Amino acid sequence: MSGLTIFSDEQPEQPLWQSRDAEEIQQQLTAIGVRFERWQADRELGENPQPDAVIAAYQHEINRLVAEKGYQSWDVISMRPDNAQREVLREKFLSEHTHGEDEVRFFVEGTGLFCLHLNDKIYQILCEKNDLLSVPADTPHWFDMGSKPNFTAIRVFDNPEGWVARFSGDKIADAYPRLD
Numbered sequence: 001m002s003g004l005t006i007f008s009d010e011q012p013e014q015p016l017w018q019s020r021d022a023e024e025i026q027q028q029l030t031a032i033g034v035r036f037e038r039w040q041a042d043r044e045l046g047e048n049p050q051p052d053a054v055i056a057a058y059q060h061e062i063n064r065l066v067a068e069k070g071y072q073s074w075d076v077i078s079m080r081p082d083n084a085q086r087e088v089l090r091e092k093f094l095s096e097h098t099h100g101e102d103e104v105r106f107f108v109e110g111t112g113l114f115c116l117h118l119n120d121k122i123y124q125i126l127c128e129k130n131d132l133l134s135v136p137a138d139t140p141h142w143f144d145m146g147s148k149p150n151f152t153a154i155r156v157f158d159n160p161e162g163w164v165a166r167f168s169g170d171k172i173a174d175a176y177p178r179l180d
Contacts, residue, residue: 007124009172039130086148102135105153105156111126
């Protein structure tokens with residue numbers, strides 16, 4: 001189940017607020033300009049869904065985002081526990097960074113933990129199946145796929161070249177809980 005935990009950016013040991021209720025999560029994130037929605041596939045995808053089938057199942061939702069925000073492209077990323085690069089990829093995005101465009105992710109299956117650093121707070125969003133999260137451009141954040149990553153997600157872009165991570169050098173991410 002999806003979840004949101006809010007911390008002070010100076011007290012990682014004590015959450016200020018927590019919820020697993022999708023409406024409460026959406027209200028909290030909307031207040032800081034972050035989009036959170038729950039989507040449903042229009043067909044069954046089965047185990048280990050193929051990228052073309054994933055896109056086809058959610059094309060109606062992707063089209064809505066494109067019409068609303070003008071996004072230009074999308075793709076599917078899958079990560080499994082047996083991926084030889086999983087540790088390197090996990091480490092890469094565990095450091096605080098920003099992007100020059102929105103980071104839009106929809107979780108088709110599995111989980112991932114997005115951590116946003118805004119307004120002297122850390123917002124840890126546990127995204128799971130059916131969760132859409134759009135982190136606005138230039139928002140300091142990090143992502144944890146866990147030590148045994150297992151997810152499939154649709155990524156939506158303004159411009160894939162704009163999705164280059166700019167690392168802040170701040171070690172704040174090291175102080176907060178990670179995904180098991």
